[in-house]
Amino acid sequence: MSRTVVVLLALLLVAVGGAGGGLFFALSRAEGPVIEIVRPTGLVGRSATFEATVEAPRAELLALDAVIEQDGAAHPLFSLDDPTSADMRQEGPDLVRIGRTFDRESHPELRAGAATVRVSAARPVVFGISERSTTVEVDVEVRLQPPRLAVASTFHYVNHGGSELVVYTVSPPDAASGVRVGDREYPGYPAAGAVEGAGDNLRLAYFALNHDQDLNTPIELYARDPAGNEASAQFDHRRFPRRFRRSRINVSDAFLQRVVPPIVSQAPDLADEEPDGTDEDWLDLYLFINGELRRRNRATLLELAAGTAPEMLWSGAFRQLANSQVESGFADHRTYLYNGDEVDQQVHLGFDLASTANAPIRASNDGVVVRADYFGIFGNCVIVDHGMGLQSLYAHLSSIAVSPGDAVEQGQQLGLSGQTGLAGGDHLHFAMLLHGRPVSPVEWWDPHWIEDRIRRKLRAAGTAGD
Ligand SMILES: [Zn+2]
Structure with missing residues (x-):
């Protein structure tokens, strides 16, 4: 119907009905x-x-x-x-x-x-x-002005697989900011509390050049204000290559039969599995656990990192398990052999430390327990948050002595070592995590590294009188 016809029809309706009042009523009600x-x-x-x-x-x-x-x-x-x-x-x-x-x-x-x-x-x-x-x-x-970034710290040295700290200012202070390493973002946190006399704009950001990233991955500061304006800034830094070791691990039937059934019975990811007990079945399940379950557990670590405390909860060098022997280093590339055939390859992202069986496992530094339960390949596992994205992980425990939410001090007992999860024997698998991704713990254990890479920069930022 054309509009003219509609109008004519409407007029006709008005004329016929003589209902001018009704029309007026309809008009007054229309919104x-x-x-x-x-x-x-x-x-x-x-x-x-x-x-x-x-x-x-x-x-x-x-x-x-x-x-x-x-x-x-x-x-x-x-x-x-x-x-x-x-x-x-x-x-x-x-x-x-x-x-x-x-x-x-x-x-x-x-x-x-x-x-x-x-x-x-x-x-x-x-x-x-x-x-x-x-x-x-x-x-x-x-708001048309992009956020402004200025680097306050000097001499940034990044080991491949390791961590580093940058101190900088951002304005306006409501801009989100941090360090971007390739496609990975490491948020900066207000420095108040860690740096004497820190102003509203001073930020601290730990960042890492992860073992699985190219040595030449771009590293820069970024900032985004609530209006969506973005800025980035370069800061001086040097990178150092690290050689990651390669090792070969023989997977025996005895190992599979000891390790696989408890993981199958405790990991929700495998709740529907009913192993038929053949060696082949154990191997298939093992490969699922070593590959897919390992990937899922790593994804969970990324989620867990989102709840990190915004302040620095620790001080001094992190402590290594007492009297322990290093069995396996950070980012070892492992090839798995079964009856002489290569069946899998994975990267080992922690340190394996062996002491005596059921050795007391202690918090490597002050922090807050954020996870304390059975956790896939890690078996009985405790994760301690040290703030600003930094966490430590203790795996394969035979027993756990803490609960999520507990504040722990360096040296406080978290549990006893064991061989739960994917463990070839009683040992502690220890990992340092930065925003959920494993970084080399060797640096965090080293008092000289802590002094040069962290404390020196915090002191300098304080005396700079920002
Ligand atoms: Zn390990």
Whole structure:
């Protein structure tokens, strides 16, 4: 039906019914479209997204306009007269969504400061003989200056597989910031508490060049403010290659029959498995545990790291298991052999330390217990959070003496060593984790490294009087 016909029909209806009152009633009840501005809600950055929904019966709209207004001038974001100016989608019989990005190129006239985003829409009512409109607006603040970063610490040395600390300032202080190593981000934390007289802008960030990343992976500081403005900054650093050892491990039937059944019975990932008891079945399950379960356990470590304390909970060098023998080093590349055939390859991401059976296992530094239970390949496992993304992990225990939430001091007993999980004998598998990824523990055990890489920088940042 053309609009003219509709109007004529409506007039006819009015004439026939003589119901001018009824028409008036219908008009007075009719409301304009329902508009919601989804984005932006508070801040507009150098690049921003505008998004709004408009609801009207059958999505019939006579007009739809969106602008960002500043100092009395309205700059268009969208108009129904030029629908290509934004992406417009009908999302239901009555609902339309419009969205677009806008930036300094599309809106060069925008300046830092207050602005208003305004959306107006009109729809036909009573067969189009009249219309109803709605206007919705939201006050925003335009921020065009990217965050600023300045490095405060000097001499950064990164061993492949190891850790390092950088001290820097970021402004505004509400910007998220840290160190980016390839695609991995290491957030920075307020330095107050760790650095004397630290201002609001001073940050500390541990970062690592992981063993599975290329030695030349880019390393830089990053910052993102709440308006979405980003910045990055380089800082001087040197990288040192490390040679990772290779080893071969024979997997015997006796080993499989001792190690696999307890893991199968305790790991939820394997709850549906009913081993048939053949050597082949044990080997298949072992390969699943050594590969897939190992990957899943590592993913869980990444999740666990998100709950790290934002302050430094530790002091001094981390302590190694007393009187222990190093059986296996960090990032050893292991080839697994079964009846002389190569069946698997994995990288060992901790230190294996052997002492006596059921040796007391003690916290390597002060922190808070964040996990204390059976944990896949690690068997009975305790993880202690030392704050700012740094955690220590103790695996294969025969018993556990602490619970999640317990604050522990360096040297406090966490449990007894054992051979639960994927362990060839009674030993402690010890790992240092940075934001859930294993890093070489040797550095954290070394008082000289702690002094040079951490304490020196904290002291210097304090006397710099930020
Ligand atoms: Zn180990």
